[in-house]
Amino acid sequence: MLHQFTSHFLRHTAPSRRHLTPELLLRLVTPACALWAARAEDSPFADPYWGFYWPGGQATARYILDNAAIIKNRSVLDVGCGCGAGAIAAAMSNARTVVANDIDPFAVMATNINAELNKTKVETSTEDYIGKSCDDFDVILIGDMFYDEEFASILFAWLNRLSADNKMILIGDPGRHGLTEGRRSQMTLLASYELPQETRDENNGFTHTTVWQLNKL
Numbered sequence: 001m002l003h004q005f006t007s008h009f010l011r012h013t014a015p016s017r018r019h020l021t022p023e024l025l026l027r028l029v030t031p032a033c034a035l036w037a038a039r040a041e042d043s044p045f046a047d048p049y050w051g052f053y054w055p056g057g058q059a060t061a062r063y064i065l066d067n068a069a070i071i072k073n074r075s076v077l078d079v080g081c082g083c084g085a086g087a088i089a090a091a092m093s094n095a096r097t098v099v100a101n102d103i104d105p106f107a108v109m110a111t112n113i114n115a116e117l118n119k120t121k122v123e124t125s126t127e128d129y130i131g132k133s134c135d136d137f138d139v140i141l142i143g144d145m146f147y148d149e150e151f152a153s154i155l156f157a158w159l160n161r162l163s164a165d166n167k168m169i170l171i172g173d174p175g176r177h178g179l180t181e182g183r184r185s186q187m188t189l190l191a192s193y194e195l196p197q198e199t200r201d202e203n204n205g206f207t208h209t210t211v212w213q214l215n216k217l
């Protein structure tokens with residue numbers, strides 16, 4: 001499947017600017033694509049997370065594009081990059097280096113195609129960084145990864161260690177249950193954005209999405 005991915009990807013996605021960062025053209029599974037309404041058994045992909053631009057990722061990318069100075073000349077790791085928008089936004093904001101990371105190899109392939117579409121270049125990695133020290137990075141992007149409590153707890157403990165090690169941690173999230181009040185109390189709200197009206201159904205009814213910075217303990 002890996003070697004056929006590009007042709008499947010191009011067939012089942014469409015270029016889209018229907019999101020919070022219309023300056024990025026991203027190939028996504030949109031309502032115009034047959035895959036949008038396909039039954040799971042008819043899909044060539046098991047879990048095409050990379051075919052969607054999650055509201056959490058939209059928030060971090062929007063924030064970076066509007067506040068490019070925080071990224072300029074810094075080394076950025078986009079963990080769970082999905083379609084790659086956070087990494088692409090960082091590259092467009094003149095980051096020194098950008099690594100788009102996802103444990104799903106299809107996500108990094110989608111990211112490479114989307115990066116090229118936006119005339120940017122990002123490095124990619126399928127390494128599982130969670131739990132690791134990330135010495136090579138100044139800024140860690142987390143777009144919509146608090147969707148599951150068990151994972152959120154492991155992720156949050158790791159992010160706190162990185163923050164204590166002076167990394168800037170930016171978290172985009174529309175209000176998933178893993179971003180509990182307790183966890184939010186250790187963060188600073190940087191921005192809140194209204195999601196485009198016409199995309200609210202595909203965003204599980206979320207009307208807003210937010211970006212937070214994890215405080216240093």
Ligand SMILES: C[S@@+](CC[C@H](N)C(=O)[O-])C[C@H]1O[C@@H](n2cnc3c(N)ncnc32)[C@H](O)[C@@H]1O
Nearest residue numbers: 049053054056057080081082102103104143144
């Ligand atoms: C909900 S999607 C969000 C994608 C993107 N950040 C966005 O907001 O559009 C979560 C992504 O995290 C990836 N992921 C899950 N566990 C991971 C891990 N341990 N390391 C890196 N990526 C991971 C998944 O493969 C998926 O692409």
